[in-house]
Amino acid sequence: MKHRIGILAFGSLIDNPGEEIKELEIERINCTTPFKIEFSRISSSRDKAPTLIPVKENSKGKKTNATVIVIDEHIKLEKAKSILWRRECHKTARNEKFVERKNPTSKNVLVLELENFCDVEKVIYTSFLQQDEYQNLTPEKLADYAIESILSKAGVEKKDGIRYLQSIKKYGIITENSQEYERQILLKTNTESLEDAIEKLDKQNIINSKNGGIRKKI
Template sequence: MINSIKYKYGILAFGSLIDDPGEEIKELEIDRLDSVTPFKIEFARISSSRGKAPTLVPVKDEAKGRKVKSKIIVMNESTSLNELKSILWRRECHITDKTKGFKRPEKPTSKHVLIGELENFYNVEKVIYTTFLPQKEYENLDPEKLADFALSSILSKAGTDKIDGVRYLLSARESGIETEYSERYIKSLLSKTDTSSLQEAIEKLDRQRENQLI
C-alpha cells in the first residue's frame, strides 16, 4: 500500500542497500516504505569491488529481468538533493572522504556509478537510485556463469571481508527479491557446491578459503 504521507527525498534500495546502507545514509534515514521497482532488475553486473561478484542493477525493458520488491529509504529533508546524491555515490564507491561528491561524467562508461532520479514515486517527491551503463564484456551472463562468478568471489578476499557474491545473493533472497535468473542461479550454485542451502554453501566455501590460506 502507498503511504499517505508526502515525503521529500528518498533512496530506492533493491540490493545490498537494504541491509547495509552505510553510516551516512543511516544517520539521515527517517522511515522506510515498501515498494516495487519501476524498472526491471537483474543480476547483470560484475562488481570488481566485491571480488567480481554478480550484483543487481536496473536493466532495459527488452532485457531479461523483473520488477522486484524494494525499499524506499526516506531521508531527512534537511539534506539537499545534490548532497543526497553525493552520499549515495560515496556509499556505492566505498568513499569515506565527505569532501568528494557526485558529478555526472561527460562521457560515462560502464565503470562509472551513475545516479538516476524518479519523481513522485510512492508519494515521495524525489527518489534517487544507482544505475550503470551495461558492461559489454559481461553481456552474455546466465545463471551458470553467475554461479561461477559468485563462487570465485567468495574464495577471494571478498569472502574474507564478507562482501562476496554468495552472501549478496542470500541477502537479496532474504529481502524477497526474485529476478528472472534468481532460482536458476541459486540451483546452479547449490549444485556446484553440493549443498542444500545458501547458508550451507557459505559455511562450506568459507572453510575451503581458509584452508587454502593455511
C-alpha cells in the same frame, strides 16, 4: 508529496546503507521497482560477485521488491546524490562530491532520479551502463562468478556474491535468473542451501590461506 527525498534500495543497500545514510534515515517504504532489475553486473569491488542493476525494459529481468529509504527533509538533492555515490564507491571522505559525467563508462556510478514515487517527491538510485565484457550472463556463469568471489578476499570480508544473493533473497527479491542462479550454486558446491554453501566455501578459504593462498577445487 508526503516526503521530499528518498533513496531506492533493491540490493545490498537495504541491509547495509552505510553510516551517512543511516544518520539521515527517517522512514522506510516497501515498494516494487518501477523498472526491471537483474544480476547483470560483475562487481570488481566484490571480486567479481554478480550484483543487481536496473536493466532495459526489453532485457531479461523482473520488477521486484524494493525499499525507499526516506531521508531528512532538510538535505538538498545534490548532497543526497553525493552521499549515495560515496556509499556505492566505498568512499569515506565526506567532502567528495558526485559529478555527473557527460560520457560515462560502465565503470562509473550513475545516480538517477524518479519523480513523485511512493509519495516521495524525488527518489534517487544508482545504476551502471552495461559491461561489454560480461554479456549473456547465464545462471551457470553467475554461479561460477559467485563461487570465485567467495574464495577471494571478498569472501573473507563477507562481501561475496553468495552472501549478496542470500541477503536479497531475504527481502523477497526474485529476478528471472535468481532461482536458477541459486540452484547452480548448490549444484556446483554439492550443498542443499546457500547457508551450507557459505559454510563449506568459508572453510575452503581457510584451507587455501593455510596453503599459501593456492586455491583447490571444491
